[in-house]
Amino acid sequence: MLKAFADWMTYIVFGLVQGSQIGEAVDFFIYDTLKIFLLLSTIVYVVAVIRSYFSPERTRRILSHNREYVGNVLAALLGIVTPFCSCSAVPLFIGFVESGIPLGVTFSFLISSPMVNEIALIMLWGLFGWKIAMIYIASGLLVAIVAGIAIGKLKMEKYVQDYVWEIKVGATEIQEQTFREKLEYAREYTLGLLKKIWPYVIVGIGLGAFIHGYAPADFLLKYAGRDNPFAVPLAVVIGVPLYSNAAGIIPIVQALMEKGMAIGTVLAFMMAVTALSLPEAVILKNVLKMRLLLTFFGIVGSAIILVGYLFNSIL
Numbered sequence: 001m002l003k004a005f006a007d008w009m010t011y012i013v014f015g016l017v018q019g020s021q022i023g024e025a026v027d028f029f030i031y032d033t034l035k036i037f038l039l040l041s042t043i044v045y046v047v048a049v050i051r052s053y054f055s056p057e058r059t060r061r062i063l064s065h066n067r068e069y070v071g072n073v074l075a076a077l078l079g080i081v082t083p084f085c086s087c088s089a090v091p092l093f094i095g096f097v098e099s100g101i102p103l104g105v106t107f108s109f110l111i112s113s114p115m116v117n118e119i120a121l122i123m124l125w126g127l128f129g130w131k132i133a134m135i136y137i138a139s140g141l142l143v144a145i146v147a148g149i150a151i152g153k154l155k156m157e158k159y160v161q162d163y164v165w166e167i168k169v170g171a172t173e174i175q176e177q178t179f180r181e182k183l184e185y186a187r188e189y190t191l192g193l194l195k196k197i198w199p200y201v202i203v204g205i206g207l208g209a210f211i212h213g214y215a216p217a218d219f220l221l222k223y224a225g226r227d228n229p230f231a232v233p234l235a236v237v238i239g240v241p242l243y244s245n246a247a248g249i250i251p252i253v254q255a256l257m258e259k260g261m262a263i264g265t266v267l268a269f270m271m272a273v274t275a276l277s278l279p280e281a282v283i284l285k286n287v288l289k290m291r292l293l294l295t296f297f298g299i300v301g302s303a304i305i306l307v308g309y310l311f312n313s314i315l
Contacts, residue, residue, distance in 0.1 A: 002038070006031035025213025032127070032205045032251055039126045041194060048186035063101045063109070069149065071105035076144040079112025080121075080137070097160065104152020111300060112144035115275035123250040128257070135311065136267055143271065143303045150299050151292075159292035201251075208251030231265045232308035236301055239272030249273050268308030276300055 009030050010016050016023035063071055063078070096106040116137055124133035177185065228234075253266050276297055284293055 002034045003031055006034065021213045023213075025209040028213065028255075029205055029209035032208065032254070033202070035126055036123060036201055036205065036251070037194075037198075039122050041190065045186050045190045048189040049182055053182075063096070063105055071102060072108040072145050072148045072152070075105045075109035075148065076112040076116070076141045079109050079144065080116050080141075102152055103157055103160070104148040104150070106148075107151045107296065108144045108148025111147055111275055112141060115271055116140035116144065120250070120270075120274070127250060127254050132263070135263075136270070139267060139307045139311065140271065140275075143275070143300065143307060147296075147300045147303050151296065154295065156292045156295065159289040159295075161287050161289060205251040208253075208255040210255075231262065232268045232312065233305050235265045235269035235308065236272040236276075236305055239269045240276050240297075240301070262312045264308040264310065264312030267311060268304050271304045271307070272301070275304070 006027050010023055010027040011018050014026065016026055063075055096109070097103070120140075121133055121137055124136055249270055253270050256269070257263065257266050281293065281297065284296070288296065
């Protein structure tokens with residue numbers, strides 16, 4: 001129904017020629033805009049109810065009572081349903097470290113939370129199907145768990161800024177909400193999220209529509225095609241300076257896949273954009289010394305590249 005409406009708007013109302021570059025781009029933009037906002041507005045509400053059960057204090061309590069490896073897995077899983085992103089890195093890092101959560105477990109959570117979330121799952125599922133969505137979620141969790149364990153093994157606590165260890169954050173009581181209050185929170189959260197991300201969604205879909213209609217497939221395949229052995233690290237290098245959330249990057253990812261870019265390369269690009277970015281580095285510099293910051297980016301970046309190569313080889 002949405003596709004039929006998009007076709008009607010593009011080719012009947014606007015009078016564009018079917019099969020033309022501008023027609024394909026406009027049709028892509030209308031259809032994806034309707035689909036993405038419908039998915040976000042209907043499903044995020046349900047996920048927001050789940051999120052209401054996980055306050056920062058409760059999250060710290062859960063993670064601080066587990067062994068390191070178990071904590072890494074649990075922290076990565078918890079990152080899916082908790083409303084934290086790279087912008088929350090400083091207060092979360094301070095709170096987690098002060099609560100006695102191992103450094104590696106903390107990083108597993110901080111990697112998983114921005115990269116593997118309900119927005120990525122919903123949009124990937126809607127645009128590419130459940131298989132691609134599950135591949136991304138599984139690989140994102142794998143990166144978060146492995147990278148967190150690796151950082152924990154290096155015993156780099158001394159490279160956390162000194163002031164972090166001096167802060168004492170007292171435990172706060174968790175104010176329980178009624179189910180009705182949780183539903184109200186979910187409604188407000190959904191509206192707030194849509195107000196916050198709609199520009200990114202529109203810009204992302206617009207760029208994706210341009211790539212879909214105008215970018216020559218030969219150009220993309222030449223530099224990031226299946227025959228280029230350096231396509232995956234190139235995608236990661238390009239993705240790191242960019243800053244976007246899943247809502248903004250997934251329409252671009254869809255257009256790149258339609259142009260023939262291998263799935264592993266596309267996943268690596270998306271992970272680099274959402275989990276590693278220069279703004280995140282600036283934020284984390286406030287709590288991490290340079291050696292640990294570079295180690296974090298190096299390990300996560302390497303893990304993303306390996307995941308990209310793995311999926312390119314098996315899919």
